[in-house]
Amino acid sequence: MNNEKAVVVFSGGQDSTTCLFWAKKKFKEVIAVSFDYNQKHKLELECAKKICKEYGFEHHILDLSLLNQLAPNSLTRVDIKVDKKQEDDKLPNSFVDGRNLLFLSFVAIFAKQRNIRNIVTGVSESDFSGYPDCRDVFIKSTNVTLNLAMDYQFEIYTPLMWINKAQTWKMAYDLGVLDIIKNETLTCYNGIKGEGCNDCPACKLRSRGYLEFENLYLNKN
Template identity: 60%
Template sequence: MKQKETALVCFSGGQDSTTCLFWALAHFESVQAISFVYGQKHSLEVEMARKIAKKAGVPFEVLDVSLMAQLTDNSLTNPELKMDEEKPENTYPNTFVPGRNMVFLTFAAIVGFQRGIRHLVTGVSQADFSGYPDCRDTFIRSLNVSLNLAMDAQFEIHTPLMWRDKEAVWALSDELGVFDLVRQETLTCYNGIPGDGCGHCPACKLRRNGLEKYLSHRHKKTE
């Protein structure tokens, strides 16, 4: 049964946030989507997000938070920095953008506050990620409390993928009836290649590994 409220989805046009967008449509009476330009090398993701939102019939807007690219050096915003394809020992991969999820959710909360929207949705996951600290459940819970205190509000941050690995995320997209859309029309690849991507960046490896496991298990079920 859908909640008779509005949800605001942090939406990048990738596999996870697209799955979350359709999850929100299945759980809330009304859904809006917000995307962010933060100096990322591949702004194509924003345009793909816009197209998916239009197809889903969801209002879509973009906020410019590109100041982030001036404050941090990482391979997603710096074209001169060679991307880590494997996680280094004792540190984060250089695809980590410090504070990104905190900034996105904070600005989403500000927008939500102005519109009377208290439900925020994000696609972070602790089950299958690249070691980013701002994808952890403890961080999301802490930020939720901080946002409520900062704005004297009752925000609820929803993380439908928190405990799902990539195989389970594919399964959810299939349950929601958008498996093909997620596979063909999203952009997860750190090298900016839509669909199945480049195949060798960290995001593509996670996505492909989960897809192969899901398709294998789905095939066995139909035998």
């Protein structure tokens, strides 16, 4: 098994791009894998391609269009608006059923064909927006299942699992890629690059985190 290589689940957003550069520091070779599931805002795939090309990462985009048919939601359908407020007993309509499970499964298959066991994903239990497939227990369970399913020892890394958005910005700062994350990534549910729309839940979480990061870290320097 090759312990010096890793595959990163890469969307072109803040979290996965931070993880991409985290992996670059930890491993000798990093491959980024993105997914086309007919998401409303294909610009995220363009961001992913541009980042990988500009900073020297091997990049693959896999077709997962069936997910769009199986799990219609506000990230895949133009006629469904993103919930701005989340009800306590209900998942937000930006949650895509099975997405991270499928992403990790396909990335694991991809990795095994290349004799790679390390997988990196940017999920976080601290700022997970209520998504059940961003929890640590899900990742650990999936790691065990993939190992059993393929008789192969994968290791799934989650660098952001126990940190909030301010700390994620701090990680980008420490890695020397703050400007890349701030200006070249797409997190916005409305498909606006960089600072985004400042209105959707993803943008609000991102901007609140940046302000906290500035207050806690940048303004002290």
